Amino acid sequence: MAYDLEDYLFDLRGYLILEHAVDSAHVRELNAVLDAFPPLEWGQWHGHVQRFDNNGDAGVELQNIVEAGEPFERLIDHPAWIRRLRRYCGEENSYVEGLFIDECFASLRRHGGFFPIHSGGQNGVVRNQYRFVNGRFRCGQVNILLALTNIGPGDGGTVVIPGSHKSNFDPPPIAWNNAQGERQRVDQVAGSIEVHLRAGDALLFVDALCHGASSRTNPDERRAVIYRYGPTWGNTRYGYQYSPELLARLTPERRKILQPIEPRRPPAAISHPLEPAGRSHGNTARQGDPAHVD
Numbered sequence: 001m002a003y004d005l006e007d008y009l010f011d012l013r014g015y016l017i018l019e020h021a022v023d024s025a026h027v028r029e030l031n032a033v034l035d036a037f038p039p040l041e042w043g044q045w046h047g048h049v050q051r052f053d054n055n056g057d058a059g060v061e062l063q064n065i066v067e068a069g070e071p072f073e074r075l076i077d078h079p080a081w082i083r084r085l086r087r088y089c090g091e092e093n094s095y096v097e098g099l100f101i102d103e104c105f106a107s108l109r110r111h112g113g114f115f116p117i118h119s120g121g122q123n124g125v126v127r128n129q130y131r132f133v134n135g136r137f138r139c140g141q142v143n144i145l146l147a148l149t150n151i152g153p154g155d156g157g158t159v160v161i162p163g164s165h166k167s168n169f170d171p172p173p174i175a176w177n178n179a180q181g182e183r184q185r186v187d188q189v190a191g192s193i194e195v196h197l198r199a200g201d202a203l204l205f206v207d208a209l210c211h212g213a214s215s216r217t218n219p220d221e222r223r224a225v226i227y228r229y230g231p232t233w234g235n236t237r238y239g240y241q242y243s244p245e246l247l248a249r250l251t252p253e254r255r256k257i258l259q260p261i262e263p264r265r266p267p268a269a270i271s272h273p274l275e276p277a278g279r280s281h282g283n284t285a286r287q288g289d290p291a292h293v294d
């Protein structure tokens, strides 16, 4: 199989940093949409976007953010990453080839916020797994975390344990809860590194990689957008359904990533299955039938 440096590093470490993935004009547009958001309580909706924080520590999460406007739609198949995602988790050269976004949200993190450590190859979770089979990547979920602000020391940046997508053991100290019952902060975990990004850079990582985010100690806000990609046969994580309006206005290529499989239903005008033909409710005519008059 032909491979390049990025393939090698993705296999080795479980992540890639895509520098200058999104240009500064586009980053400004994304930030402007977020600036215009009204303050939302947990669970509150703004259009088809809902504030639904993953946990009490991580900060505000605006779920289904692809519904927030055209600048977010442009991220669906952004040229900086779409080819690699198809390669890593798009079931290439198979009967189910294609991608699906099963979760997308904006993450707004202020002072004190962090994301507890989770994931890792040792869990063997099928949905987010790292797999390479017979010369092909067959990952279950690969994420794009796009920085909308510069993320440096003290900003609450993403922390990863390089290579942990192939790990066989929980990282020490052991896992989610420590002896005091606090959620385990990833900046305390052996082997972890903090990823620093400039606004517009993206972190691409297989979700099986052990990861989280360090505590924000700086003032202001860290902003990022996370789109999780997986195979066409996936489902949205929290049950969000992309709105008909969004699906209708997208390019066919983008629509196919949000709705790879169109719903298949019988036509509305068919006979009631339990009644003899011709005695059903409403219009029984099939397309192409001659007009019928009783």
Ligand SMILES: O=C(O)CCC(=O)C(=O)O
Pocket: 107, 115, 156, 157, 158, 159, 211, 212, 213, 226
């Ligand atoms: O906020 C971050 O930097 C990490 C987010 C994360 O760990 C997750 O969404 O699974």
